[in-house]
Amino acid sequence: MMSTILQLQNVTKLFPVKQRTFALKVRQFVHAVDMVNFAVETGEIFGLVGESGCGKTTTGKLIVKLYEPTSGKIFLDGQDITLIRSGAALRRFRRAVQMIFQDPYESLNPRFTIFDTIAEPLEIHGVRSLSEREAQVAEILSQVGLTPPETFMFRYPHELSGGQRQRVAIARAMVIRPRFVVADEPTSMLDVSVRAGVMELLLELRRDFGVSYLYITHDLAVARYMCERLAVMYLGKIVELGSTEVVIQTPLHPYTQALLAAVPVPDPTYKREPPQIKGDVIAPINPPPQCRFLPRCPKAQEVCARSPHPPLVDVGGGHFVSCYLVR
Amino acid sequence: MIPRRNVGIEPLWKIRARLWARSLRKNWGLFWESRIGPLGLAIILFFVLLMVAHPILMATVWDPRVYDPVVGFDRAMVGRHPAPPSWAHPLGTDPIGRDILSQLMWSTRSEFALGVTSALITVVIGTFIGAVCAYFGGVVDTFFMRLADLVMLFPFIALLMVLRSIVTLDLWRLALVMGVLSGFGGITIILKAQALTVKVKPYIEAAKVAGGSAFHIIRRHIVPNIMPLSFLYMMFNVTGAVFTEAVLSYFGLLDIRMSWGIMIHTAESAGYLGAFGQYWWLWAPPGAAITLLCFAFYLVGRGLDTVVNPRLRKR
Amino acid sequence: MPLLDVRNLTMHYVTKMGDVHAVDDVSFMIEAGEAIGLVGESGCGKTSIALTLLRLLPDNARFLGGQVLFEGKDLTHIPEEEMRKIRWRGISMIFQAAMNSLNPVYRVGDQIIEAIQNHLPISYREAKRRVSELFELVGLPPEVIDRYPHEYSGGMKQRAVIAMALACDPKLVIADEPTTALDVIVQDHILRRIDEVRKKLNMAMMYISHDIAVIAEVSQRLGVMYAGCLVEFGDTVTIFKRPAHPYTVALMSAFPSIKGEKRKLQGLPGEPPDLLQPPLGCRFHPRCAYATAICAQRAPRYEEIEPGHLVACWNPRSGRA
Structure with missing residues (x-):
């Protein structure tokens, strides 16, 4: 039976833009995440794909409460986490939701040994006994493939390679057995030969711990490998959402089509057509009400310029598209 | 399910001690290579030797009635004070017949006490306020930053003069006042800037996601990462404190029995500074001592700089 | 005569811990007008x-x-x-992350004009005309x-650097790595x-990248580097059809x-070797599934x-037939 573990309802995050004008105090906002809706099922890996600045990392940080949404609701197991402020409820939430960061070089404190880093969440969540902490750290280290754990526990991050560091970061996130993990580009900074191993590890941990992931990536090939379903974001909006193979094989939104067409193919005999897209990405500062993709859309028609941003509509089989031209 | 392994290798504190010793060895190596650092350290050690030797000399070869730095007087040379260096008084005597070398050695103790205490207070305050300002930002940050601006602009010596008319300024009070004032001053801004670069690191976010409180993050992540810089500025602060003491003593503003500043003050108030070069043993030894000690702490600071800032290292 | 003929190139970095064997006996050729690719992971040389090459x-x-x-010299x-x-x-050369090396206080055009004038004896006006031609060329x-x-986006800066x-x-x-920091569409x-x-200009290109898919698309011939050694070199289509080195296969x-x-x-076990003490024999043998006794003893001939x-x-x- 499928059940929803995480649900986002009309989640919006605006960041004020600093302005140096004294005269007119027109408040400007970057619409980093704009009315985003999606749900993640228990045990699922849900991909969030898009180019830099599309709001995917902001969405991830909203889910782990590093940011608070400007408006909208986020439900974890039916409970609205945006209402949680402090105390026992917050502690319970922190135990349930963890995050893996992109940069394995910056996400580990250089002054902490591997043991210190992984034991920190245990300490915060009240594992008082030192021997218990040691046992748990050793166990998770061998589970993330850093064996034998004794040889890694008391080393410093700079003594490990990128792949090993990312495994430590994964161990830190997993050591308190969260139910939901936001993985923010966990492999994008790793070398190719170790990347596959880390991706396999994340899949393994899902099997062993029954954890669900929000997998944030800019790499559609990685998303295809990791995720059951994915959502494509463009300037703070989800433009297409559906099961991974359907979206990748039959993309419907012009942006998804362009994005897929731009991915290089590791086959020198395959001649890829250039993607159909105009211009450059612009920052979503006080964006006009029309479709976000309108200025760059090769297929835009009059209806697009006349209407507000198109709603995300199910075109069948759980494949959602936000475009007037796809019905 | 993987069976629980018991790590039972070595107690944690032992491993930590070993890691600590290892990093100390490595940092010492870097410090040693800086060349100027060890030179500074050697000078400081020389002064420590002087400091330690004084009570020993007083107990053995030096007659306290003659060589006491404050109340001593050499009767054998009445009428010839201030006397130039001789076998009995290697650095001569001052206008009221006290041994200069003894004064110099005895004062070392108070210079160290003053410099280290005030620098320690400065750094503790600066580190804490800097970390708090960087982490919380907003009103707290604005308040302490403006306070720092104010303290930096404040005429420090004038303030101490006013303060002295209200309370007697002995060594410890002076250390406290200087420590607190410079702690809230420029060093806060420097350490806050450093703390800000730490605050934006993803490991801080990871600690937040793990459930760490503000206090936890400041204590475990931010403070340890700005500590090296704090320690560095501590060295520079010692220099500042020793200098300030010398200036204040010279003007006779301090309630201290003997110090290098007072030695110069004594020479000056008895009118021996005018004939430059003639009574050099009155002002040159304390002057040189002040300069040399400040120089030494500065060199140690520069040496530590190469340890703390990897950019400065030679490949 | 090839445009560039590199023979048995060997280069070490001297560090306190010892020599880093960064480039070890590398040989390859580039013909005029051709695009070659060099793939490998970070730190492979x-x-x-x-x-x-550029000293x-x-x-x-x-x-x-x-x-x-280079042209026989x-x-x-x-x-x-x-x-x-x-x-x-x-x-x-287009350096990695070169787009961040533009000086923020000078106009982009002036920076390029200055660079041109440093190398060619031409006037400001001529140089400026040259820049506008170049800008048109790179879009x-x-x-x-x-x-x-x-005022430039990342993609525009990269174009200016090109x-x-x-x-x-x-x-x-x-x-x-001319496009590493950029999004796929811009790339x-x-x-x-x-x-x-x-x-158009019939110049030769040498692409350096960690991304084998990018190299597959842009190069006619490619070389695969591992731990300072060139382990495989040849026609791109051939290598993709018949990769011969186990590392290329793994990549x-x-x-x-x-x-x-x-x-x-299929990830590779282990980590790339420390080039301070590269493994004896073939540098890939500790991670290679097909390694035999000789691999650990003697470096294979290229x-x-x-x-x-x-x-x-x-x-x-x-x-091999």
Whole structure:
């Protein structure tokens, strides 16, 4: 039976833009995440794909409460986490939701040994006994493939390679057995030969711990490998959402089509057509009400310029598209 | 399910001690290579030797009635004070017949006490306020930053003069006042800037996601990462404190029995500074001592700089 | 005669801990007008090769041997004066993350003009005309010449840097990860544009990248680097069809693709070696599934297993008849 573990309802995050004008105090906002809706099922890996600045990392940080949404609701197991402020409820939430960061070089404190880093969440969540902490750290280290754990526990991050560091970061996130993990580009900074191993590890941990992931990536090939379903974001909006193979094989939104067409193919005999897209990405500062993709859309028609941003509509089989031209 | 392994290798504190010793060895190596650092350290050690030797000399070869730095007087040379260096008084005597070398050695103790205490207070305050300002930002940050601006602009010596008319300024009070004032001053801004670069690191976010409180993050992540810089500025602060003491003593503003500043003050108030070069043993030894000690702490600071800032290292 | 003929290039970095064996006995050729690719993971020596070719090595680098014949002239032995003329005019380079090296306080156009005037004896006006030609070539609108770097997007900066590299009509351009920090759509635009320019001006390109998919698309021949050694070199299509070195095979199966069947990825066990103490014999043997006794003892010879397809391996996977 499928059940929803995480649900986002009309989640919006605006960041004020600093302005140096004294005269007119027109408040400007970057619409980093704009009315985003999606749900993640228990045990699922849900991909969030898009180019830099599309709001995917902001969405991830909203889910782990590093940011608070400007408006909208986020439900974890039916409970609205945006209402949680402090105390026992917050502690319970922190135990349930963890995050893996992109940069394995910056996400580990250089002054902490591997043991210190992984034991920190245990300490915060009240594992008082030192021997218990040691046992748990050793166990998770061998589970993330850093064996034998004794040889890694008391080393410093700079003594490990990128792949090993990312495994430590994964161990830190997993050591308190969260139910939901936001993985923010966990492999994008790793070398190719170790990347596959880390991706396999994340899949393994899902099997062993029954954890669900929000997998944030800019790499559609990685998303295809990791995720059951994915959502494509463009300037703070989800433009297409559906099961991974359907979206990748039959993309419907012009942006998804362009994005897929731009991915290089590791086959020198395959001649890829250039993607159909105009211009450059612009920052979503006080964006006009029309479709976000309108200025760059090769297929835009009059209806697009006349209407507000198109709603995300199910075109069948759980494949959602936000475009007037796809019905 | 993987069976629980018991790590039972070595107690944690032992491993930590070993890691600590290892990093100390490595940092010492870097410090040693800086060349100027060890030179500074050697000078400081020389002064420590002087400091330690004084009570020993007083107990053995030096007659306290003659060589006491404050109340001593050499009767054998009445009428010839201030006397130039001789076998009995290697650095001569001052206008009221006290041994200069003894004064110099005895004062070392108070210079160290003053410099280290005030620098320690400065750094503790600066580190804490800097970390708090960087982490919380907003009103707290604005308040302490403006306070720092104010303290930096404040005429420090004038303030101490006013303060002295209200309370007697002995060594410890002076250390406290200087420590607190410079702690809230420029060093806060420097350490806050450093703390800000730490605050934006993803490991801080990871600690937040793990459930760490503000206090936890400041204590475990931010403070340890700005500590090296704090320690560095501590060295520079010692220099500042020793200098300030010398200036204040010279003007006779301090309630201290003997110090290098007072030695110069004594020479000056008895009118021996005018004939430059003639009574050099009155002002040159304390002057040189002040300069040399400040120089030494500065060199140690520069040496530590190469340890703390990897950019400065030679490949 | 090939445009560039690199023979047995060897270069170490001297550090306190010992010598880093960064480039070890690397040989390859580039023909005029052709695009070659150099793939490998970070720290495998691909950037070091480029820096050795251009003699732009840091102080602690030790050139230990080999020849770099550019149009028949050995660049390793000519005086610095002459080398300076060859940089930019003969061989130019687009550095990794070069787009961040634009000086924020000068207009982009002026920075390029200054660079051109440093190498060619032409007037400001001529140089400016040259810049607008270059901007057109790389697909930048002429009105942005007088703007500052912060007014450029990442993709525009990268184009400007490419324009700068093309300024003196070089015969060979080395592009070190030219699109790594960019999004795929921008990457696609830029790579297509570079390829057009290459064909139009008949210059040779050497792409350096960790992304085998990018190299597959842009290069005619490619070299695979591992731990300072060139392990395989040949025609791109041939290598993709019949990869011979186990590392090349592993690199290809470690990459997910959006095309074709979804297949299980095969990561490599272990980590790339520490180049302070590279493994004896073949540097790949500790991670190689096909390693035999000899692999740990002697380094394999770099030899042709079919015309134009060179491999350094004792047990190549395919290709040998």
